[in-house]
Amino acid sequence: KNEVEQSPQNLTAQEGEFITINCSYSVGISALHWLQQHPGGGIVSLFMLSSGKKKHGRLIATINIQEKHSSLHITASHPRDSAVYICAVSLTDKLIFGTGTRLQVFP
């Protein structure tokens, strides 16, 4: 069993839909990260969370430490949101990554 599990693996949506990506982890962590990866490989950090909820534009990330679960929400999705979204957890000195959720938003 992977230490970081994401669901779903693949997600398609129509423009404007509300999207949720889930992440569960099985280890003690210092923080959880949501990252975005576009074709070509570059990774952009979206959020770093250790508790509660953060919002940036149309993106919202939440974490429940007791349940070891986090969600990434995208409101009013747009085709430019199409990317792979990766959940990663910080252990003492490194990140452990989930396998990612491939999101495609169609106009």
Next chain:
Amino acid sequence: DTGVSQNPRHKITKRGQNVTFRCDPISEHNRLYWYRQTLGQGPEFLTYFQNEAQLEKSRLLSDRFSAERPKGSFSTLEIQRTEQGDSAMYLCASSLQGYGYTFGSGTRLTVV
């Protein structure tokens, strides 16, 4: 500062050849990480440096792999006697004491 820079962006090499990749981190960041990502998978940890000291190496990093960070600035990752299984995206990231990470665009290695 333009972020984390990795060179080259792409490398195609013949099996058995040696390759070297370079990562230039954000100058204020004292930690530098190398990760490897294969198709459809999340990145896997390879090694990390705090300043010039290499503090941890993954079991994924066989004897053919070596990483250096002279003077605590840029880092190089060398793969000797490349194998087809080494084909992957090699990602570099830097951080200040593990707080927040900035990733490079990666070096895509293809071993033919």
